[in-house]
Amino acid sequence: MNTKTKIAGIGLFLGLATLLLVAVSPLHLQALNPGPMTPGHEALSCTSCHTEAPGTARQQIQANLAYLTGFRKAPVAFGYETPDSNDCSACHARPDDAHPLHRFAEPRFVEAVRVVRATTCLGCHREHQGTRVSSNTEFCAACHDDLVVKNDPVDIPHRILVAEERWSTCLGCHDYHGNRAREAQKRLADAFDVQTIRSYLSDGPDPYGEARRHPAKGERP
Amino acid sequence: MMRQVIIALLLGVAAIYLFVTAPPPLPETARAQAPQTSDLPVKVLLDAANLVNAAARKIYTERIVTPGQQVGLVFGEDWQEAHSKTGPLPALFLRKVAAELQAQGAPLALFLGSDQPISPSNAFKGEQVRHFAALKEDRKPRYFDMPALRLQVALYPDIAAAPGCVSCHNEHPNSPKTDWRLGDVMGATTWTHPRAAVSDRELRQGIAQVYAAVERAYAAYLEKVRRIPDPPSIGSAWPGREGRRLPDAETFMSAVKEATAAQILDAAVLLR
Known part of the structure; x- marks a missing residue:
């Protein structure tokens, strides 16, 4: 294995590990917050509006891959639902x-x-x-x-x-x-x-x- | 070469993780599932829904509001205000039924409009104006679709059936028309649904939702009544000769079901 491949492998490992840590951490929603809250909503937790999407992360990935490859009619939310x-x-x-x-x-x-x-x-x-x-x-x-x-x-x-x-x-x-x-x-x-x-x-x-x-x-x- | 092997291994592990050892796939959402057999024109549902609502409003007007006023019950436009000691006027009872339908997430929706409304925001606009003009001529329902909204629409005549309808609209300070008479077409009840055909299950579910909306609207009135000073007694009696009384929700709904059951059976079950 040459040095370039080693560096790419380590980079890939570290990237995946970081993603995994973010995904399992309770802080990940804050990390994903796309902008300041509406006045009056500052004290709300993310899950006040974003309900958990059905299924496990694995089921959601599986369902969305199936949708992308034409084996499913509709995609599913990943992680949390979009509020309505x-x-x-x-x-x-x-x-x-x-x-x-x-x-x-x-x-x-x-x-x-x-x-x-x-x-x-x-x-x-x-x-x-x-x-x-x-x-x-x-x-x-x-x-x-x-x-x-x-x-x-x-x-x-x-x-x-x-x-x-x-x-x-x-x-x-x-x-x-x-x-x-x-x-x-x-x-x-x-x-x-x-x-x-x-x-x-x-x-x-x-x-x-x-x-x-x-x-x-x-x-x- | 090594790189390709690593990538192939990673992809293989990912495929095993996602597809071989994965839990059962998530079911399709209700919308994406194979549609049920939708072979009933939505007109059947709209007619049945209107039947239930019209009967409920007639009972509310003739057996609650008119005799209730004679024994001291008060009905007004501000009935939902915290300070108000009134109950809903018949048109506002319909509005409450509409809100309760929406609260159930029903695809059916209900509105009341007119060409001479007390509130300008209830005036028909656009395509409804033409259909309402035709309806006033022959007093027959009108059915049409509005592609811009992806809605099937039905208009049913709203006829002045009780003296209270006429006097209230004639005497209201904001009424644009003050010479209403009993039997006039005062407006139209509008029903909408997003699809042109429904399944048998959707038909039964839609009718059940209208009954539930009526019951919840009446229960909201009773809830309000319980908070006024010296409330009427609530039980199995109706206001009027039996005094200052109100039927409970069960009694009220029994009357609505009794008035509609035979026609619902004909229209929505036997499809006659």
Whole structure:
């Protein structure tokens, strides 16, 4: 065996050993974390959202090789499942969400969901980005462009705000999921300004206040 | 030469590890498994689902809300607010049934819409407008598919059946139409399903999910009622002549099943 082959063999051995150590270590999920958590999720463990994929690592490798070689119809998750809205709902499901996901599966919203991907939590809330919301502040226009409020309680009526397309003002009074224990402002002058809202949607302070109608569960039950 | 031998040995060990000594292969996921025989048009399931929901809403409206109001029970739009002492109005009962269907992960989905809704977000848009206009003319269901959503859609007329429907919509401050009359087509119940055909098992499972959603929605109302001051007694009696009472979930569901069993048997089992 020449020196080159020896070095390659040792390198291969060390690489495989490192991979094996990472795979069996409880720290491997942290090592694989692709980015900062959404504000409020910092204290969660990885397995709060990522459930273990069925089967052993050997079965998963076997199944994926079978899939790649055409002996299986579908691949399987390796290690952990990719979270979806059901995983979010395990902690955040509420009976009175102002914008529940299932409503956007309705045919009338076919155009709207091309603009706002509200049929899944992940359409607006991307994890490991370090932000609360990844969409802009004007998405309300996708559904509420024909808004009519009789006996409008706001000093500048909604019909004027809609006609003037002042969509960045919506979140100044209304929190999207309606989970804050508060009343919406009645004067537009009291609305949170767009910079405050943008900052909050990113990772800034919460202008709506901390009190929630339905607090999220701290960990997957 | 040595290198090739080592690689071949490594591959051989890996193959033995993965395939010869490995535990049994993982089963295919339900979606990838060979499809069951799906020879029933989804219309059968949608019709049956609508039958159950329509009966539940009729019973809820005529035997809970209307007589309940006469004995002091209150129903409102804010029933899910923590401070509210009300129960769901009939349309919101349907909304709760829809949410409970979704919570079960059912492929079936339920919505309520109109061309004159109290909330603009419930107004039909796009293709639904045309189908609803036709439905208003002959009061017959409409079935169509929406390829963009990969959904089969059915619209069923939603007819003003109780005085409360008419008075509530006529008197509501945000109602765009204030001259509703009994018997008017006030809107349409929309059902969707992702496939054009279902298996016998999926049909039975879908119907069971609708019954379960109705039961859970009614149970949520009872749960709310138990938290209000001086709650009505909950048991086997209905509100009205028997006083300020509410049927328990079992009694309510018995009434729903009694009202639907024969038609479900015909439509979904005997396929008549």
